[in-house]
Amino acid sequence: MKKKLFALSGIFLIALVIAGLWVTMAANLDDLQQTVNPPATSLATGLTMQKMTEEASMIVIGKCLGTRSKWIDRSLVTEATISVDETLKGDPAQEVKVELPGGVDVNRQFPVAMTYPGAPRISLDEEVFLFLAPSDEGSNGYSVTGYAQGKFSIGQASDGEKVVMRDMAMVPVQKGAGAIRGNIQGVPLSQFKALVRNYLK
Numbered sequence: 169m170k171k172k173l174f175a176l177s178g179i180f181l182i183a184l185v186i187a188g189l190w191v192t193m194a195a196n197l198d199d200l201q202q203t204v205n206p207p208a209t210s211l212a213t214g215l216t217m218q219k220m221t222e223e224a225s226m227i228v229i230g231k232c233l234g235t236r237s238k239w240i241d242r243s244l245v246t247e248a249t250i251s252v253d254e255t256l257k258g259d260p261a262q263e264v265k266v267e268l269p270g271g272v273d274v275n276r277q278f279p280v281a282m283t284y285p286g287a288p289r290i291s292l293d294e295e296v297f298l299f300l301a302p303s304d305e306g307s308n309g310y311s312v313t314g315y316a317q318g319k320f321s322i323g324q325a326s327d328g329e330k331v332v333m334r335d336m337a338m339v340p341v342q343k344g345a346g347a348i349r350g351n352i353q354g355v356p357l358s359q360f361k362a363l364v365r366n367y368l369k
Contacts, residue, residue, distance in 0.1 A: 196324035226258030237271030244271035
């Protein structure tokens with residue numbers, strides 16, 4: 169009797185685990201369709217993927233060729249140069265300049281740094297999926313729509329498929345129920361592009 173009860177308990181636990189994995193996998197894309205919540209300390213308000221797609225004047229996939237900090241009025245910004253591989257919205261361009269709030273000025277006697285809660289960050293050689301709007305500073309550059317909400321990292325899963333994630337470390341990830349790395353979940357790039365294109369119709 170105890171063996172049967174133990175076996176039934178084991179089967180029940182396995183069923184719960186499978187159900188949990190299935191729900192996680194099904195929810196990944198649904199979560200992206202809902203509000204992309206900024207960090208609690210961010211200066212931005214939450215935007216849905218649809219709203220972000222509509223508000224962006226340009227949506228691109230590309231790779232960061234380099235960054236540099238510069239002053240605009242009394243604020244430090246980091247200008248990231250993005251080599252564009254694909255344009256989903258807006259006029260096609262080979263390169264775009266993206267202005268990110270915050271930066272470091274090391275050319276002073278005492279280096280100065282500025283940071284902003286929830287501001288997007290782009291690293292050298294990082295592959296990114298960006299929702300962009302013309303910069304408010306009157307330059308030819310762009311800013312990220314919805315603060316960090318409009319910036320996604322692109323990485324590679326263990327099977328070679330590209331996945332879209334938020335603030336992903338530049339390492340391969342294991343695919344599974346949404347390619348989970350810590351509490352960060354990824355979506356295949358092809359699905360992410362299809363979702364954006366659906367909102368562009």
